[in-house]
Amino acid sequence: MSIIDAHCYLGDGVYMKRNSGDLLDEMDSHGVSHAVVNSTDQYSAVYNREGNDEIIRAVSEHPDRLTGFAVVNPWYGQKGADELRRCIESGLRGLSLDTRRQGCFFTDTIVRRLIQHAADLEIPVYCHTGTPIYALPLGLMELALDFPKVSFIMGSGGWADGWYDAGTAAKTAPNIFIETSYCAIPLIANAIRLIGAERILFGSDAPGSSLETELLKIRLLDLDARGREMILGDNAARLIGIRT
């Protein structure tokens, strides 16, 4: 079975540091065939282009192992929309939002304008969730309901401070997928009950969490073989268009 890590970080962040050599080594030692990467920290908040360039370089060097998402701060407006288009034309496959670092609500006009561009480009959108005030599941739910054709990945399923609304949001908006990093095992089980395994994606958020910890969680989950395959790779392959 091919395992896809649907969300982790790459680059020289102030706090989150990871180069592509280390990333590929970690993937190899855990049997992970493919990883979806984006930049974070200062590249998320301010230096979008520099961070995206590093991701574009990494995925072009390892196209069979890595898929990249573009990071754009919604406050950049049209400049950000242009950066998103540049990234997609350079081979990145989705948009990654971290409103916790970028300082805007999912329902803000600046976010909605950027999402309209993502809709036009027909790309999925990863959204960090779980952090008040800016990154909670019900905000994402409202955004997802307004953009029914865009697939939204609810990063970390609302963990640590929005998990009680994660299932509700994903059940209400059928275009929300839940990514599992940090989520406690019973919460993943609850999400499977509510929306089915086909909308759950395995992700590590490494180097914040780790492949070791996050894969162990999926192993400990009470789940049939088919569900496990879907969560560990098939769903991400289908949603993001990864060939493994």
Add this chain to the structure above:
Amino acid sequence: MILDGHTHLFSQFGFLRGMDADEFVDKLKSRRVDGAVVMTLEGFTKDDSRLYNDQLHAATERYPEYLCAFGTVHPRDGSGAISEMRRCVKELGMKGFKFHPWLQAFCASGREMFPIVQEAVALDVPLLFHDGTPPYCTSLQVAYLARCFPEATIILGHSGLRDYWREALYAAMEYENIILQFCGTPDIAMREMIEQVGPERCIFGSDFPFPGDSCIELAVSQIRNLDVSDAAKDAILGENLKRILKL
């Protein structure tokens, strides 16, 4: 030796089914845990903490070699809270107190906590807080008590969780009476905390059974997989807690 410094014994909490003390201890033992601190969960949302402290006491009476208890009180109960703290320690043999400010609906840094912390100092027991959740128990709200009462031992029960771990790390660097509990704490946070604060002020907890019965495997494996010495891992998994609780 593995001592689990963060477990909850309860019968029912929302959609969570709890268990009785026998099942609880069986499950911990089957996962090679050598002893545990038990705390309430239901008791955080009910008025009468006495009732839940008595339940914990019954469990520790049944398994005196294996379990010790951290009681709870409601800080706004004033003198009633203080007398219950005395009963818990002097009559029921409890080893500390647990507070869950967002469930108990009080602010960790509020004035009503001051007499509680003073009493804990007098009773010579630590105070363990849920931390990492705004607006009542961010890591710095809890750390403020450590700042005001340097003689108190204050345990950050989750070391900031996902979003406040850098605050928790900062607090532990500022205030030496803070203990960092690795319980739902991200891997990156554990690594930074051990490196910067040192393993001697880090302790292990699983939150069993809230994150599922298998949370112990997961939590232990997080510690075992850290790139630190075996001595540091042993200290975190049990020896530090034994020292802090004078077991």
